[in-house]
Amino acid sequence: MNFEHLIPILVSTVAAATPLIYAALGELVTERAGVLNLGVEGMMLVGAVAAFAAGIASGSLVLAFVAGMLAATAVSLLFAFLTLSLQTNQVATGLALTLFGVGLSAFIGRGYAGMPIERVPRLDIPGISDLPVIGPLLLNYDALVYLSIALYFALSWFLNHSRAGLRLRATGESPTVAHAIGEPVIAIRYLAVMFGGAMAGIAGAYLSTALTPMWVEGMSAGRGWIALALVVFATWKPLRVMLGAYLFGGVTVMQLYAQGFGVDVPSEFLSMLPYAATIVVLVIICRDPKTILLNQPASLGKSFHPDA
Amino acid sequence: MSLSSQVLQALWPFRLEQRPVPSSLMRLASPLIAATAMALTGLIVFLILGEDPMTAFQVFFLKPLSTTYDLGELGLKATPLMLCALGLALGFRANVWNIGAEGQLTLGAIAGSGIALFWGEALGSLALPVMMIAGMLGGMAWAAIPAFLRSRFHTNEILVSLMLVYIAQQLLGYLVHGPWRDPDGNNFPQSKVFVENAILPMLVEGTRVTVAFIIGLLLAVASWVFSTQTFAGYRMLVAGLAPAAAAYAGFSERRNIWLALLIGGGMAGLAGISEVAGPIGLLQPVVSPGYGFAAIIVAFVGRLHPFGIVLASLLMSLLYLGGEAAQIDLQLPSSITGLFQGSLLFYLLAADLFITFRLRRVRRESRAVASAAS
Numbered sequence: 001m002n003f004e005h006l007i008p009i010l011v012s013t014v015a016a017a018t019p020l021i022y023a024a025l026g027e028l029v030t031e032r033a034g035v036l037n038l039g040v041e042g043m044m045l046v047g048a049v050a051a052f053a054a055g056i057a058s059g060s061l062v063l064a065f066v067a068g069m070l071a072a073t074a075v076s077l078l079f080a081f082l083t084l085s086l087q088t089n090q091v092a093t094g095l096a097l098t099l100f101g102v103g104l105s106a107f108i109g110r111g112y113a114g115m116p117i118e119r120v121p122r123l124d125i126p127g128i129s130d131l132p133v134i135g136p137l138l139l140n141y142d143a144l145v146y147l148s149i150a151l152y153f154a155l156s157w158f159l160n161h162s163r164a165g166l167r168l169r170a171t172g173e174s175p176t177v178a179h180a181i182g183e184p185v186i187a188i189r190y191l192a193v194m195f196g197g198a199m200a201g202i203a204g205a206y207l208s209t210a211l212t213p214m215w216v217e218g219m220s221a222g223r224g225w226i227a228l229a230l231v232v233f234a235t236w237k238p239l240r241v242m243l244g245a246y247l248f249g250g251v252t253v254m255q256l257y258a259q260g261f262g263v264d265v266p267s268e269f270l271s272m273l274p275y276a277a278t279i280v281v282l283v284i285i286c287r288d289p290k291t292i293l294l295n296q297p298a299s300l301g302k303s304f305h306p307d308a
Numbered sequence: 309m310s311l312s313s314q315v316l317q318a319l320w321p322f323r324l325e326q327r328p329v330p331s332s333l334m335r336l337a338s339p340l341i342a343a344t345a346m347a348l349t350g351l352i353v354f355l356i357l358g359e360d361p362m363t364a365f366q367v368f369f370l371k372p373l374s375t376t377y378d379l380g381e382l383g384l385k386a387t388p389l390m391l392c393a394l395g396l397a398l399g400f401r402a403n404v405w406n407i408g409a410e411g412q413l414t415l416g417a418i419a420g421s422g423i424a425l426f427w428g429e430a431l432g433s434l435a436l437p438v439m440m441i442a443g444m445l446g447g448m449a450w451a452a453i454p455a456f457l458r459s460r461f462h463t464n465e466i467l468v469s470l471m472l473v474y475i476a477q478q479l480l481g482y483l484v485h486g487p488w489r490d491p492d493g494n495n496f497p498q499s500k501v502f503v504e505n506a507i508l509p510m511l512v513e514g515t516r517v518t519v520a521f522i523i524g525l526l527l528a529v530a531s532w533v534f535s536t537q538t539f540a541g542y543r544m545l546v547a548g549l550a551p552a553a554a555a556y557a558g559f560s561e562r563r564n565i566w567l568a569l570l571i572g573g574g575m576a577g578l579a580g581i582s583e584v585a586g587p588i589g590l591l592q593p594v595v596s597p598g599y600g601f602a603a604i605i606v607a608f609v610g611r612l613h614p615f616g617i618v619l620a621s622l623l624m625s626l627l628y629l630g631g632e633a634a635q636i637d638l639q640l641p642s643s644i645t646g647l648f649q650g651s652l653l654f655y656l657l658a659a660d661l662f663i664t665f666r667l668r669r670v671r672r673e674s675r676a677v678a679s680a681a682s
Contacts, residue, residue, distance in 0.1 A: 038466065042650075078654065082654065082657055082658055086657075086658055086661045087661065088657040088658070088660065088661065089657070091405055091466070092608060092653075092657060093654075093657055095407060095604055095653075096605075096650060096653040096654050096657060097650075097654075099601060099602075099604070099605065099646070099649060099650040099653060100647070100650025100651060100653070100654060101650070102601075102646055102650070103643060103645070103646025103647040103648070103649060103650040103651075104646075104647055104650065106641075106643035106646055106647075107641060107643045107644055107646065107647045110641040110643055217643070221474070222470070222471070222473075222474050225467060225470050225471065228467060229467045229471075232464065232467070266482050266485075266486060268478040268479065268481045268482035268485070268486075269478070269482065271478050272474070272475045272478045272479075275471040275472075275474040275475050276471070276475060278467065278471050279453075279457070279463075279467075279468050279471050279472075282457075282463045282464065282467060282468065283457055283461045283463050286461055286462045286463045286464070287461045287462070289462045292462065
């Protein structure tokens, strides 16, 4: 295998990693505010179907992504209302959101199966995107890939260097203290959940318009859950989310190329790889309970009632 | 007091107030409220789809109850839901979140089918009992993975048990496309049809409901006895309600994790083999339309109580049948079932608020006091 063969693998790795990056970075912000939203899979599916439907109806990919974001944000609001205003159990409500999202997206998408949609175009700068090696490897992706990297930088700055990011983290570490010094804990958490929803919506939209430009029921195939695992794997740090997402993108792509390289393993076993890898990675990270205790937002998953 | 909150209070002069003690009436009423809210949502969805809401309602919720055959179908679909949910509820009550029942069900179907396909004839009348045991062991083995990883490596059982669902489905796909495919089956990805003595007997002539339904009911009673009458059940209950108290009393967390997952996995495995040895009769790429996930809703709607779960599984089964009837009679998409199931759980969680809280009308005097105080 020479370098020529490696380029398409690396390129598809980046594409497979991109939806994971959006979903996981969104969930990271939600969890840093102390809210565990297990509904990522459901929000992604709702985003995917809404983007696809809007793309078909309007013919505009920008509108498709806007629709995906809005739809997923809307269902995330449902979750926020239940867990933050009505204090329901976050685990149960998140599961409900996923089950609801699977059902809702299948229902909305019933007429769209098998329809073609224009794929998100790749960057194509004449003369530059054609450069050997660097061209295809760095300068020939769609806009969402570059935006995902920008999102990483923006979020790292926001969480670690901005005042608002500090308030968000304080809310996640100790809502009682944050409330006592006058922070609007519930409002901050609402915004964090909605941000997670919007990012899951982009991730879903990317699935149905860029990665595989079509609508298939349940097309996220567990990516929302892998994104949740990525946040744990990343010990709630954005940089490690990026590394983890590219690692998983690589594992996903490997199954497609393995047979091309003469690896004689039934395709079903190769398809198990990303899920098995998720388990292995979780075990490695969680092995030492201190790693989790030191990094996990202290109030993660716990309801907070300002009057109590 | 700010102007906006004054406006808000004028429009909505109520306030949530914690009840002195949780309301046991609301605990029972909440699933009924949720079911009613879901039915109303259904009416609105039917209206949006341009159907006559009353006709659609009748087709969806009443027609599946009209004949003996239909009632049999109700029991048939309630069986796997009941079996899975009974096991899951034991775990949920002990704060063990096994959400991979769908995978454990699949493994149960695989393990039991293995017996049926290779030793079905040889075992004679012993085939079914051995298959059922194999199915339970298959589900237990699959659930043992998250149990081991959580108790040994502190790995979150939600994510592990869920990942194992996808792995189980791929394994099933491999078997029916590969080594277990029927060589005379026109290349269809499915196993040979099980021999007669490896098929569960019918419960009522003219229906498809099998004896597995009775097994489910018996296990509901067993599950009730386990959680109310045994010390192991009590320990799990305490671990869920007051983890600190359980630790102080020296109740082993590991034992609870193992028990919850093994019981949950075993019941889901039993559900899986009951499906393939019942209505399906062979192994195929899809053995469940998401029963393992719907069982999560069943467990909550049934208040995590065995008898509640029996009722809730019948309700959820009705939603599956209603979806099918709506598809056949009204050409409505059957995915409407998933929509109803998801919204049912949302409504339930919201209605549960009123177990611990109540709405109180804010009186003028107290409003004046409140504004004076601020």
